[in-house]
Amino acid sequence: MNVLVINAGSSSLKYQLYNMKTEDVLAKGRVERIGMDSSILTHEVEHQPEVREVSEILEHTTAIKKVLDMLTHRKFGVLRNIQDIQAVGHRVVHGGESFSQSVLVDQEVKLEIRKLFDLAPLHNPAHMMGIVAVETNLPDVPQAVVFDTAFHQSMPPSSYLYAIPTVLYRKHKIRRYGFHGTSHDYVSKRAAEFLGRPLEELKIVTCHIGNGASCAAIMHGKSYDTSMGMTPLEGLMMGTRSGDLDPAVVPFTINKEDLTLNEVNSMLNKHSGLLAISGISSDMREVVEAMGEGNEKARLAFEMYAYRIRKYIGSYIAAMDGVDAIVFTAGVGENSDALRKEVCKGLTFFGVYLDGQRNAVRSQEPRRITTDDSRVSVLVVPTNEELLIARDTFKLVQNRSEKKSE
Numbered sequence: 215m216n217v218l219v220i221n222a223g224s225s226s227l228k229y230q231l232y233n234m235k236t237e238d239v240l241a242k243g244r245v246e247r248i249g250m251d252s253s254i255l256t257h258e259v260e261h262q263p264e265v266r267e268v269s270e271i272l273e274h275t276t277a278i279k280k281v282l283d284m285l286t287h288r289k290f291g292v293l294r295n296i297q298d299i300q301a302v303g304h305r306v307v308h309g310g311e312s313f314s315q316s317v318l319v320d321q322e323v324k325l326e327i328r329k330l331f332d333l334a335p336l337h338n339p340a341h342m343m344g345i346v347a348v349e350t351n352l353p354d355v356p357q358a359v360v361f362d363t364a365f366h367q368s369m370p371p372s373s374y375l376y377a378i379p380t381v382l383y384r385k386h387k388i389r390r391y392g393f394h395g396t397s398h399d400y401v402s403k404r405a406a407e408f409l410g411r412p413l414e415e416l417k418i419v420t421c422h423i424g425n426g427a428s429c430a431a432i433m434h435g436k437s438y439d440t441s442m443g444m445t446p447l448e449g450l451m452m453g454t455r456s457g458d459l460d461p462a463v464v465p466f467t468i469n470k471e472d473l474t475l476n477e478v479n480s481m482l483n484k485h486s487g488l489l490a491i492s493g494i495s496s497d498m499r500e501v502v503e504a505m506g507e508g509n510e511k512a513r514l515a516f517e518m519y520a521y522r523i524r525k526y527i528g529s530y531i532a533a534m535d536g537v538d539a540i541v542f543t544a545g546v547g548e549n550s551d552a553l554r555k556e557v558c559k560g561l562t563f564f565g566v567y568l569d570g571q572r573n574a575v576r577s578q579e580p581r582r583i584t585t586d587d588s589r590v591s592v593l594v595v596p597t598n599e600e601l602l603i604a605r606d607t608f609k610l611v612q613n614r615s616e617k618k619s620e
């Protein structure tokens with residue numbers, strides 16, 4: 215079975231086509247600048263040069279059509295025709311309390327995702343456009359949705375409630391949900407495999423440090439707490455997001471700077487974090503480079519970013535009354551040995567000792583970066599959210615076919 219995985223954003227759409235027999239990626243790519251002039255489709259097939267096509271793509275239905283044309287293209291394609299796609303899996307950021315696992319798309323599921331637009335205005339409407347675009351282009355193909363929040367539905371109320379009047383939770387579902395669940399789930403399982411121990415016995419802190427960043431306390435295979443909250447703004451300092459701050463900053467800033475609520479929201483989501491403190495970039499590579507050239511603001515941004523991660527790791531060790539492994543993943547977590555070193559240098563009290571040489575190794579495989587006598591193992595485990603989405607989609611579609619034939 216071939217499964218197409220889609221991660222639709224408001225102006226972009228990423229895709230990967232999997233052959234589920236081998237779990238090989240047959241092709242992958244992205245459409246950027248949807249709805250703007252000169253949209254770009256970038257398409258990659260292993261061992262072949264990347265293809266870039268510039269055209270006008272005004273909405274997601276056209277974007278999907280272009281992707282399908284590319285996948286079946288005489289020269290650049292990997293499929294004879296679009297009937298060779300047997301299922302489509304979507305990343306959906308917010309599943310609220312309605313979804314604790316992946317599901318096949320039907321009218322009811324679409325309605326639930328629409329109800330959650332309020333809670334994830336940047337993400338869920340875009341995902342819905344992706345789902346509808348696939349329906350239009352591939353009307354008979356089953357679709358599944360895999361939620362960032364689902365894995366964290368196991369959190370206890372003491373982790374997910376805010377200490378505000380509970381009527382707000384009852385009326386509006388204001389609570390902490392957590393995100394990047396697909397990644398935290400995937401890397402914690404890979405970590406247990408790597409350690410050769412049952413996941414059910416382990417206490418793990420996973421650190422997904424990419425553009426968006428979050429830590430999770432994974433106790434015996436289940437999410438016990440995580441740093442993102444009702445939206446992906448809470449918790450760690452990120453590329454452009456502030457992470458935790460005193461909520462009183464919001465009304466205070468509105469008054470002092472004569473800003474609107476929307477402007478403050480945009481400031482906290484798009485103009486804060488690494489970008490604001492370094493004054494250089496939201497990209498950790500550029501911040502590290504500037505720091506190497508002696509830029510003090512870049513150093514402060516880097517230190518603050520690492521300090522937050524260290525504080526969350528420490529608090530999750532306390533929350534779980536111990537830890538067996540700490541896992542780094544995603545763009546920064548997998549690639550920046552400087553960041554991992556900065557985070558771990560304050561964890562020696564817990565028995566965490568990094569090995570400089572191991573930390574510097576670059577690889578696509580899970581690896582240990584602590585010394586042999588370090589009490590806690592620190593691992594780098596490359597994440598693969600798309601593979602998990604493809605697997606869930608495959609399983610759901612297979613189960614449905616089995617039920618039908620019974």
Ligand SMILES: Nc1ncnc2c1ncn2[C@@H]1O[C@H](COP(=O)(O)OP(=O)(O)O)[C@@H](O)[C@H]1O
Pocket residue numbers: 423424425426453496497498499502544545546549550
């Ligand atoms: N070699 C590297 N050193 C430091 N940071 C890196 C490196 N490679 C990638 N990154 C960081 O990874 C981030 C992207 O992470 P990623 O997980 O791909 O994010 P997303 O999926 O949210 O777009 C970039 O913003 C960049 O800062």
Ligand SMILES: CC(=O)OP(=O)(O)O
Pocket residue numbers: 307362393394424425426427446
């Ligand atoms: C939920 C979230 O923050 O996603 P991303 O890391 O893709 O921005």
Ligand SMILES: [Mg+2]
Pocket residue numbers: 424425544
């Ligand atoms: Mg990501």
